[in-house]
Amino acid sequence: MREAIARKVRELPPSGIRKFFDIASEREGVLSLGVGEPDFDTPWHIRDEGIYTLEKGRTFYTSNAGLKELRAEICRYVGRKYHAEYQLDEVLVTVGGSEAIDLAMRVLLEPGDEVLIPQPSFVSYEPCAVLAGGVSRIIELKEENQFRLTKEELLAHVTDQSKLLVLPFPNNPTGAVMTKEDLEEIAQVIQEKDLYVLSDEIYAELTYEGTHVSIASLPGMKERTILLNGFSKAFAMTGWRLGYACGPKEIIEQMTKVHQFAIMCAPTNSQYAAVEALRNGDDDVEEMRAAYNGRRRYLMHRFGEMGLPCFEPYGAFYAFPSVKKFGMTSEEFALQLLEKENVAVVPGSAFGRCGEGYLRISYAYSLEDLKEALARLEHFVQTFGKGVKTCRI
Amino acid sequence: MREEILTFLEKNSRIDLGELAVILGTDEATVVGEIAAMEQEKIICGYHTLIDWDKASTERITALIEVRVTPQRGQGFDSIAERIYNYPEVRSVYLISGGYDLLVILEGKTLQEVSRFVSDKLSTLESVLSTATHFILKKYKDHGTIFAKKQKDERMLMTP
DSSP: OOOOSOHHHHTSOOOHHHHHHHHHHTSSSOEEOBOOSOSSOOOHHHHHHHHHHHHTTOOSOOOTTOOHHHHHHHHHHHHHHHOOOOOGGGEEEESHHHHHHHHHHHHHOOTTOEEEEEESOOTTHHHHHHHTTOEEEEEEOOGGGTTOOOHHHHHHHOOTTEEEEEEOOSOTTTOOOOOHHHHHHHHHHHHHTTOEEEEEOTTTTOBOSSOOOOGGGSTTTGGGEEEEEESTTTTTOGGGOOEEEEOOHHHHHHHHHHHHHHTSSSOHHHHHHHHHHHHHOHHHHHHHHHHHHHHHHHHHHHHHHHTOOOOOOOBTTEEOOBOGGGTSOHHHHHHHHHHHHOEEOEEGGGGOGGGTTBEEEEOOSOHHHHHHHHHHHHHHHHHHHHHHHHHHO | OHHHHHHHHHHOTTOOHHHHHHHHTSOHHHHHHHHHHHHHTTSSOOOOOOOOTTTTTOOOEEEEEEEEEOOBTTTBTHHHHHHHHTSTTEEEEEEOSSSOSEEEEEEESSHHHHHHIIIIIITTSTTEEEEEEEEOOOOSEETTEEOSOOOOOOSOSBOO
């Protein structure tokens, strides 16, 4: 028989998290710090709206681009929060932010077009770019720059083939954020080099110093930016699978076309619940952010106590401590930690080669759980820290 | 800062104050100082423990009693409320808007004990016009805490 699987897919490496997940799942009593979703339940009034919608029998397709009411709420929300003004026909409701990543790549890329992807970052950008026929060009971000993308780094990687820049801030896995000044610097390069931007702002609400600034709000940027956001992180709605893209009408129109053929529309039930989230969810978001921020401070304090170096993250719900001094790869470290202390973390290398030497630690856990897991981590670090010293002597 | 401290203490008054300081991004002395000041000012009125008495297999009966009263000239409801809240078996007294005036929460060991209180002490007060007693059959949630089993974390161990 001939080869069933297309080469493009065959050659796509599996997610680095998968392998680790399989090992961790085999074990009993694992405390995980490896989860990339909120520990909070979706606020009750939002769930209630979902239930009510089902009771009312609102179980049909919506328009391809998404419910009009929802798109109107999204326009209002993005306007009031991030000062980016969009009209109804500049918004597409998608199945999670992930679908929007895929759509944007498929709509923008010609075969051979380069996609500039800063790493460490979310695992989907590179595969989506490759599947869409693009070529990924990785920009390795550095801890000395607090894992922000600098103008110099961008300039060093951009070529004549570069078409799209992925801008993943606040960042998963590092927790890095870009300030307005940082964005202004790179916006200049983006315009000079005539790039488009896929700005993945799914963690925008989870910013702990100042407020999040969207690159779409900078002068001259809206027309070359696809702003991506969603309900998963801000409203603790991961399982509802709902995100959205805002952008220039011509691009959104084409993304809607692909979405129409591939997906039809995002889940109706989730869309109604999301309307409720945007109308009456500000207090919930604020409460969750305050809780994450407290945990973030606690986590950093504990890293300090156990001598684990970590730059201070100001966004998302991850910290990215360095384990370079232990003389192990991040995967070895994570494996040992799992075996010795039954704590699961994600090795930084799962988010790109330059994540090597780091761990992603999620603080989407209750303080009690964090405390226990960190006590185990501390025990591990201290045991190993001693080992390292002995070896050197 | 005070509101944040109170929010945490309300949920867990036994929280380690050093930890609380870290969480709030301040130092322990500030937290200790604020708490002491709020105790002085009677903003913090006490530290209680939320107990599921059913599980402790101790006999306890809780009743909610709606009380209609005649307010007294110059004193309103305060003096009759005081008469009532001075009984040690009375746990809470609230002035209520709507169909009745005072909501009294009473705790006793047996049904008889509670009934006796209502018929002998409460109803016989001169300004009390009527009472309606409701016995609590089961507590599902109290002080924002659900008395059922702690739910397991259903998230997958690891997600990107």
